[in-house]
Amino acid sequence: MKTIAVIPARYAATRFPGKLMAQLGDKSVIWMTYLNTIQTELFDDVFVVTDSEVIFEEITKKGGKAIMSIAEHQTGSDRIAEAVKDLDCDIVVNVQGDEPFVKKEALAKLVEAYEKDFNQEISLATLAQEITNEEDIHNPNSVKVNWDIHNFALYFSRSPIPYPRETNFKAKYYQHIGIYAFRKSALLNFAKLPMRQNEKAEKLEQLRYLEYGMKIKVLETGFMGIGIDTPEDLEKANAYLNNHLTITK
Secondary structure, eight states, X not given: XXXXXXXXXXXXXXXXXXXXXXXXXXXEHHHHHHHHHHHTOOOSEEEEEESOHHHHHHHHTTTOOEEEOOSOOXXXXXXXXXXXXXXXXXXXXXXXXXXXXXXXXXXXXXXXXXXXXXXXXXXXXXXXXXXXOHHHHHOTTSOEEEEOTTSBEEEEESSOSSXXXXXXXXXXXEEEEEEEEEEHHHHHHHTTSOOOHHHHHHTOTHHHHHHTTOEEEEEEOOOOOOOOOSHHHHHHHHHHHHHHOOOOO
16 A cells, blocks of 8 residues: 655645745744654655645755646545556545644554555545633634444534533534545546535535545544634744744655
């Protein structure tokens, strides 16, 4: 089983344009993400996929591997599908370009899920963590997920799921972490399928997989990364780096 990591990296960002080229310590955000992904030693190869010549040069001039994609895609899955269609691989792990402190333990769970998937039931594997903050449960930017007894996703939503009809019952809520491991065949199939109602309503691409009957394995983790969406997030990331990490140059 050949497993690669792909890091989608768009230069444009509504809240923080050019964030992937912002400085994190003595490196750009995207270069640190790339290095940390390689240093997990989980993958046969690692690629940055970008629509930006600036990011492409940032990776390739330092000896990394990058793939140019077309500028517009409906979803991250579509961008990755375009990039990997001609690559020799079985499993594609999507690492977010703005998650520079991605943990080996979290990514290893995704890889191991496929190693144990003897019947090849899994189309995608992804991560979730318990939500303990009441505000996050009701925040539509915090995507919630629940799953069946076999850890296959039932639904993803921006709304609280399950709905707390009985006030004397304390339900657990889980936040979806947007790191995926795709079976390549499922990813290429996804790119050919039109959106259906749930995906259109929630603006969550993972719902397309569920609506077409593909199975998503959900793995619980304690992973707490620092996603960089705003300049304030970058300040937090630099503080975290200064306090906790030593990155090899």
